[in-house]
Amino acid sequence: MSRLTVGQWFAWAAVVMAVVTAIGVGLGIAAIIRLNDARDLVVDRNGPAVIDSLSLSNALINQETGVRGYALSGEEAFLAPYRNGVRDEARAIRDLASVTTSAEHAQVRRDVAVIELRASEWHDLYAMPTIAAVRAGGPNAHSRPGADLGRLFDGVRAALAVEQREVEHVRDVGKQRLTSAANFLTAAFIAIAVLVALGLAGVVLGLRRIVSQPLRRLGRRVRRTARGDFEHRIEGAGPRDVLELTDDVETMRRRIVSELEQIISANARLDVQANELQRSNAELEQFAYVASHDLQEPLRKVASFCQLLEKRYKGQLDERGDQYIEFAVDGAKRMQQLINDLLAFSRVGRMPTEQETVDVEEVVGLALTSLTAAIEETGAEVVVEGPLPSVRGEVALLAGVFQNLIGNALKFRGDERPSIRVQARRDADMWEFAVIDNGIGIEPDYAERIFMIFQRLHPKDVYSGTGIGLAMARKIVEYHGGRIWLDTESTAGTTFRFTLPALPEDL
Numbered sequence: 364m365s366r367l368t369v370g371q372w373f374a375w376a377a378v379v380m381a382v383v384t385a386i387g388v389g390l391g392i393a394a395i396i397r398l399n400d401a402r403d404l405v406v407d408r409n410g411p412a413v414i415d416s417l418s419l420s421n422a423l424i425n426q427e428t429g430v431r432g433y434a435l436s437g438e439e440a441f442l443a444p445y446r447n448g449v450r451d452e453a454r455a456i457r458d459l460a461s462v463t464t465s466a467e468h469a470q471v472r473r474d475v476a477v478i479e480l481r482a483s484e485w486h487d488l489y490a491m492p493t494i495a496a497v498r499a500g501g502p503n504a505h506s507r508p509g510a511d512l513g514r515l516f517d518g519v520r521a522a523l524a525v526e527q528r529e530v531e532h533v534r535d536v537g538k539q540r541l542t543s544a545a546n547f548l549t550a551a552f553i554a555i556a557v558l559v560a561l562g563l564a565g566v567v568l569g570l571r572r573i574v575s576q577p578l579r580r581l582g583r584r585v586r587r588t589a590r591g592d593f594e595h596r597i598e599g600a601g602p603r604d605v606l607e608l609t610d611d612v613e614t615m616r617r618r619i620v621s622e623l624e625q626i627i628s629a630n631a632r633l634d635v636q637a638n639e640l641q642r643s644n645a646e647l648e649q650f651a652y653v654a655s656h657d658l659q660e661p662l663r664k665v666a667s668f669c670q671l672l673e674k675r676y677k678g679q680l681d682e683r684g685d686q687y688i689e690f691a692v693d694g695a696k697r698m699q700q701l702i703n704d705l706l707a708f709s710r711v712g713r714m715p716t717e718q719e720t721v722d723v724e725e726v727v728g729l730a731l732t733s734l735t736a737a738i739e740e741t742g743a744e745v746v747v748e749g750p751l752p753s754v755r756g757e758v759a760l761l762a763g764v765f766q767n768l769i770g771n772a773l774k775f776r777g778d779e780r781p782s783i784r785v786q787a788r789r790d791a792d793m794w795e796f797a798v799i800d801n802g803i804g805i806e807p808d809y810a811e812r813i814f815m816i817f818q819r820l821h822p823k824d825v826y827s828g829t830g831i832g833l834a835m836a837r838k839i840v841e842y843h844g845g846r847i848w849l850d851t852e853s854t855a856g857t858t859f860r861f862t863l864p865a866l867p868e869d870l
Contacts, residue, residue: 368602371602372569372573372602376566376569379562379565379566380562380563380566383558383559383561383562384559384562386558387554387555387558387559390551390554390555391551391552391555393551394544394547394548394550394551394552395548397544397547397548398541398544398545398547398548400540400544401537401540401541401543401544401545402541402544404465404467404537404540404541405534405537405538405540405541407462408462408463408465408467408468408537409530409533409534409537410534411458411462412459412462412463412468412471412530412533412534413530413531413534415455415458415459415462416455416459416523416526416527416530417527418451418454418455418458419451419452419455419456419459419475419478419523419526420523420527421448421451422447422448422449422450422451422452422455423448423452423478423482423519423523424448425444425445425447425448425451426444426445426448426449426452426490427485427516427519428444428445429441429442429443429444429445429446429448430442430445430489430490430493430494432444433445433493433494433497434493434497434502435502436502437497437501437502442494445490445494452482456475456479459471459475460472460475463475467533467536467537468533470529470533471526471529471530471533474522474525474526474529475526477522477525477526478519478522478523478526480522481515481518481519481521481522482519484515484518485515485516485518485519488515489515489516573602577602581608581609581612584612585612588612588616588619596613596616665691669688669691672688673688718755718756718757718843719755719756719757719758720753720754720755720866721753721754721755721756721757721758721761722751722753723751723752723753723754723761723787723794723796724747724750724751725758726758726761726762726765727747727751727762727765727785729758729762729766730762730763730765730766730769731745731769733762733766734766734769734770734773737770737773737774738773741773741776741780741781742780742781743772743773743776743780743781743782743783744780744781744782744783745769745783745784745785746782746783746784746785747784747785748784748785748786749786749787751785751787751796752787752789752794752865752866753866754794754843754863754864754865754866755843755864755866756843756863757843760839760842760843761839761843763835763836763839764836764839764840764847764861765785765798767832767833767835767836768798768836768859769783769785769798770832771832771833771857772798772800772802772857775800775802775803775857776800776801776802776803777801777802777803777856779801781800781801781802782800782801783798783799783800784797784798784799784800785797785798785799786799789865790862792864792865793845793862793863793864793865794862794863794864794865795860795861795862796860796861796862796863797850797858797859797860798858798859799853799856799857799858800856800857800858801855801856802856802857803856803857804853804855804856804857805849805857807849807851810848810849810851813833813849814833814834814836814837814847815834836861840861840862840863843863843864844863844864845861845862845863845864846861846862847859847860847861847862848860848861
């Protein structure tokens with residue numbers, strides 16, 4: 364079984380059915396030919412032969428009757444049956460010759476030849492002399508030929524009787540052959556039906572045993588594996604490609620078992636890491652609490668006392684002393700700002716709140732309100748181009764993104780009056796926002812570096828800041844399901860773009 368594929372078994376099944384069909388067709392054709400031959404013998408030959416034989420008999424009897432009447436009466440009217448009989452005799456013999464050409468009619472042909480011989484003798488020895496004598500001497504002139512009448516025409520009658528018995532015998536034989544051929548045809552069709560039924564049954568049962576049953580067994584084993592029983596080996600039998608499929612499935616089972624073991628091992632490691640992460644988050648929460656309270660309290664004291672020193676002793680110390688106090692106050696303030704920014708960065712996405720549908724125009728308005736002093740100080744022009752859409756998110760976080768990008772545009776301005784534009788456009792299932800300025804710009808080489816925490820492109824004594832703003836903007840945008848990038852194709856100023864998912868009802 365394993366030497367052949369399923370397709371090859373089906374091909375063999377087709378060959379078997381073709382052979383069975385060919386045998387059945389051949390048997391049917393032979394039966395039909397036999398029936399046609401028998402029918403041709405009975406209908407086209409024996410039937411006309413019987414009729415022609417009767418016609419020949421009638422023609423000869425008419426001749427004998429006509430000659431006898433003419434001999435007794437001498438009237439020409441009695442010769443009409445004779446003349447018609449002669450004509451009918453010739454036609455009957457010709458017709459008999461045309462329908463008795465087969466081997467079955469050989470004896471009939473010989474009997475007809477005897478009839479022709481006897482009829483010819485009767486014509487030559489009696490009919491023609493009698494007619495001539497009557498014409499010459501009247502009705503009494505035929506006394507001598509009349510003595511031979513019974514003997515000569517009795518021979519004709521005897522030959523006709525023999526020929527008609529032979530014709531009837533051939534007819535009976537033909538009927539028997541026709542009946543036998545009809546019975547053979549019936550038996551042939553029954554045999555064909557039985558042969559086809561047996562062939563189909565054999566093919567179906569064979570394919571069921573060779574193909575269907577192995578596939579069902581394989582299917583049961585595969586379903587057992589699919590339900591989670593990976594320990595049992597999958598074995599099969601049957602055609603070659605079923606065995607190959609079984610091997611492939613068994614290989615897949617072993618691979619699943621191997622990967623399942625790896626997954627279980629990985630899950631165990633993940634559980635350990637999750638516990639470690641949970642512990643680390645707890646420690647981070649504790650650190651955040653300490654950073655927001657315990658660390659800032661000493662810093663506030665340092666900043667406060669440095670400011671008191673600056674107020675009380677300003678002008679009493681030399682220029683270097685005043686500078687030292689100013690450095691201490693500035694350092695304490697920057698340390699406080701750095702701690703506050705770090706806390707804000709760590710909180711993004713760590714303690715998520717329920718997002719709601721927010722109007723981005725209102726979000727931009729909140730950001731501009733927070734930047735009012737910087738906008739008035741720089742005389743900047745901030746333009747919101749077109750209506751801005753609504754998205755789902757946290758208002759405070761999204762406002763922080765716009766505040767950071769617009770604030771950077773105000774901070775890193777050029778010699779010209781700052782001009783800032785806020786845009787939005789639809790991009791498939793996302794909204795793409797853009798903040799465009801005419802500032803000093805950013806080199807494309809730094810397009811990724813600027814989003815890393817604490818990465819600065821300028822000294823802090825030239826441009827203030829902690830280097831956390833863009834990193835926090837990226838974290839907020841990614842937390843909302845979008846992405847942010849620097850448009851490196853912009854040739855003037857700086858263009859930041861970021862995306863946010865569109866609302867489901869807008870899709």
